[in-house]
Amino acid sequence: MANGKLKQILTDGAWRQNTGLVVLLGLCPLLAVTNTVVNGLALGLATMLTLMVSNLSVSLMRGFLRPEIRIPAFVLIIASVVTVIELLMHAFFYDLYRVLGIFIPLIVTNCAIIGRAEAFASRNKPLPSLIDGFATGLGFCITLVLLGTLRELSGRGTLFSGAEMLLGEWGRAITLTMIPEHPGFLLAMLPPGAFFGLALLIATRKAWESRKTGKQQRAASVMVADEGPAR
Amino acid sequence: MSRGSHPIIRSSLLLGAIALMGTALLASVNDLTRERIIEQEKRRVLQQLNAVIPAASYNNDLLGDVIEVDDETFFQHPAPVTVYRARMDGKAVAAMMIVTAPDGYNGDIRLLAGIDISGKILGVRVVSHKETPGLGDPIELEKSDWVRGFANRSLQNPDSKGWAVKRDGGQFDQFTGATISPRAVVKAVHRALLYFAANSQELFDTPAKTVNADG
Ligand SMILES: Cc1cc2nc3c(=O)[nH]c(=O)nc-3n(C[C@H](O)[C@H](O)[C@H](O)COP(=O)(O)O)c2cc1C
DSSP states (O other): OOHHHHHHHHHHIIIIOOOIIOOOOOOOHHHTTTTTTTHHHHHHHHHHHHHHHHHHHHHTTTTOOOOGHHHHHHHHHHHHHHHHHHHHHHHHHHHHHHGGGGGTGGGGGGHHHHHHHHGGGGGGGGHHHHHHHHHHHHHHHHHHHHHHHHHHHHHSSSSSSSTTHHOOOGGGGGOOSSTTTTTOOOHHHHHHHHHHHHHHHHHHHHHHHHHHHHHHHHHHHHHHHSSSSOO | SSSSSOHHHHHHHHHHHHHHHHHHHHHHHHHHHHHHHHHHHHHHHHHHHHHSSOOOGGSTTTTEEEEEEEEEEHHSSSSSSEEEEETTTTTTEEEEEEEEEEEEEEEEEEEEEETTSSSOOEEEEEEEEOOTTTTTTTGSSTTTTTGGGTTTBBBTBBBBSSSSGGTSSSSBBOBBBHHHHHHHHHHHHHHHHHHHHHHHHHHHHOOOOOOOOOO
């Protein structure tokens, strides 16, 4: 695979078409679990894994998936993958499984996954599809972690609380108390905080993008000024 | 129509094959993880129980020595109360009751109350709840020491008027701006004590039944 294409898949998935910030798919888990960094990270990783495995499977089967059964086949594949991940988490990351609980099976309903299966994996070779799953998952995971950071920091003044659920007992040591004696900011911890936080992230991303394109356009219009009107 | 089967039949077969593959995958993963999942569930329940009753004070199979009591009118909740019985050389030591307080701010609060044979509380822990973070959640030991205040209490300490939060004239602290959650917990623990006092003989004599280890 050409380097240029690889780079494009990665930036598309993680930035330009970021599931949480641009496409706005999978908002239900995004809003629900991001009250701490660790919860966000865990669901982000589980979603990323699901995306990679489902993209890979769909791509491998794309040769004989007939159009009329495409969607039910995707649903079957995604549901199987998610259930396998759920069982494995239940067996090996039990505490985390208890915290994320209902949101693991709900990964199935994250439209981003079927979206990538349909838009990308069913039309591309396995390797690019795997990478696309990784990139999309990474973008989603980063969004979850950012939102978790925002909410945990403002809501209770800590970071990485509950890391022991992901890493075992020694994870307890990496919980950082950033603001000692934080009285707790309920709004950030409850669902409304997720909406405010997400809005903030989307706006920030938007501002960044428009500044960048603004600069580019200005640069472009200077360059083409002699040759004719800019686009 | 071309040779071979009708497209609909082919599609159905294909879909069937995918479903079959998925099922096979799930069945084998389920098989591989089942033991470990049961282990994990058991370990967690035992961990919770041992946080209240020291493992040295009993020598029976705590998780196996369990009954369920159904008394919806008394406990004010349709869920049966699970009771683990701790015994030392066959002699009753303590009952670990999983009771549900129906009147938390956001619904049920599940509690583990360990009561020793003399009717004294060994300890209380919140097993699960949906109270509001920052307001109702100091009932968790991770958030505050409040729940330790139950240790060594009994029906005589305090008397039945004292078994309430301070705002209601009792002896137990409420939290600032949150009275509902602690009130629900205090009442549920009190009910467990009353039930234990009235039925302790029966609680220990009923033969154990096997239930799934669902804390
Ligand atoms: C959004 C919200 C969540 C609340 N959550 C709880 C809670 O989990 N537990 C609780 O006891 N009170 C909670 N309260 C407060 C109760 O409504 C009630 O005011 C309080 O328990 C009464 O305590 P007070 O009589 O000491 O003011 C909450 C209030 C609001 C507005």
